[in-house]
Amino acid sequence: ETGVTQSPTHLIKTRGQQVTLRCSSQSGHNTVSWYQQALGQGPQFIFQYYREEENGRGNFPPRFSGLQFPNYSSELNVNALELDDSALYLCASSLDGRARDTQYFGPGTRLTVL
Amino acid sequence: GESVGLHLPTLSVQEGDNSIINCAYSNSASDYFIWYKQESGKGPQFIIDIRSNMDKRQGQRVTVLLNKTVKHLSLQIAATQPGDSAVYFCAVVAGGTSYGKLTFGQGTILTVHP
Numbered sequence: 662e663t664g665v666t667q668s669p670t671h672l673i674k675t676r677g678q679q680v681t682l683r684c685s686s687q688s689g690h691n692t693v694s695w696y697q698q699a700l701g702q703g704p705q706f707i708f709q710y711y712r713e714e715e716n717g718r719g720n721f722p723p724r725f726s727g728l729q730f731p732n733y734s735s736e737l738n739v740n741a742l743e744l745d746d747s748a749l750y751l752c753a754s755s756l757d758g759r760a761r762d763t764q765y766f767g768p769g770t771r772l773t774v775l
Numbered sequence: 776g777e778s779v780g781l782h783l784p785t786l787s788v789q790e791g792d793n794s795i796i797n798c799a800y801s802n803s804a805s806d807y808f809i810w811y812k813q814e815s816g817k818g819p820q821f822i823i824d825i826r827s828n829m830d831k832r833q834g835q836r837v838t839v840l841l842n843k844t845v846k847h848l849s850l851q852i853a854a855t856q857p858g859d860s861a862v863y864f865c866a867v868v869a870g871g872t873s874y875g876k877l878t879f880g881q882g883t884i885l886t887v888h889p
Contacts, residue, residue, distance in 0.1 A: 665818075694875060704862050705818065705881030717874035751818050753877075760875050761807045761826070762869050766818035 663687060665754050665767035674742050682770045686754030688719045691714070694764060695727060695734040698749040707731045710735055711758035737771075746773045785884045794852040798865035798881045803846060806870035809877065810839060812849045814861045822850070822863075827870070856884075860887045 664687040674680050686693050692711045696704035705718035710729035724740040733754075739746055749771050753764035788794050800808075806827035810820035825832045825839045825848075832839050838874040848865050862884050866877040 663820075665819075692875070694877075696877075703866075703879075703881050704877070706876045706878070709874050709876070712872070717872070717876055719876065753818075755875055758874060760872050762875055763809070763821055764875055764877060765821060766811075768816075768818045769859065 663754075663767065665752060665765055666751055667735055667750075668771050669754070669770060670768070671771045671773075675775050676742055676744060676772065678742050678774075679738065679740045680741075680772060682752075682772070684737070684749050684754075684767060685734045685754035686752075687765055690754040690765075691733050692755045692758040692762065693729055693733065693759060694755070695735070695737045695754045696751040696753065696766075697721075698751055698769070707737070709758075715759055729773065733750040734765035742774045744774050747772060759765055780809070784881070785886070786856050787886045787888065790855065790857060790887055790889050791854050794855045794859070794885060794887075796863050796865075796885065797851075798848040798850075798880050800865075800867050800880075801807060802844050802847065802869050803843075804848075804866040804870040805846075807868040808839070808848050808850075809866045809868075810837075811864045811866060811879075812861045813864060813882070819864060854859045855885075855887050856857075857887045857889055862883055 694709040695707040698704040708718040709716045749769040753766045755762035809824040810822040862882040
């Protein structure tokens with residue numbers, strides 16, 4: 662196990678609703694990255710937080726937003742949910758925000774949008 | 776942009792055989808490469824990584840080979856075991872990025888028959 666935890670495990674929402682997903686990073690890590698994994702695909706980078714600041718962002722619309730807290734845990738918020746947002750949402754923690762730090766993944770949150 | 780692909784979507788082997796999983800990447804500026812294993816219902820698990828200044832790296836039962844000339848990466852698993860059955864992803868980080876944005880391939884399903 663990596664020590665990265667995510668909650669909830671599963672979630673069902675309807676279109677237009679908002680959702681918040683949570684991630685606790687591995688002890689000693691100050692960086693959290695979020696990925697979206699559609700069924701049968703590889704994970705897609707959403708954004709990364711380093712020491713409470715957004716450190717980089719992928720090609721996701723502004724309705725995907727995040728936070729990182731002083732204890733380095735993180736939240737992913739998605740507003741105005743769409744059917745295509747149904748996916749496994751993964752967070753990964755890494756040591757210190759560097760591009761080549763190993764990223765350790767949590768088990769993911771399975772989001773279903775009806 | 777970066778794209779990462781795999782030559783074979785599925786690979787079926789007998790227990791004890793050696794397995795080779797291939798990956799092609801498009802961005803010649805990629806300088807950090809990682810293999811992850813993802814079992815059903817779990818997040819990706821780090822296996823091994825390699826930097827662009829190397830062409831081979833070995834771990835326990837695994838070897839990663841990097842051919843920068845043809846932009847190709849492979850993962851070799853020795854004496855494959857049923858517990859190795861999973862989806863395997865390669866991921867790359869483009870050179871020049873200051874943060875760890877992993878670009879993943881689609882994945883190869885490895886099935887090991889006892």
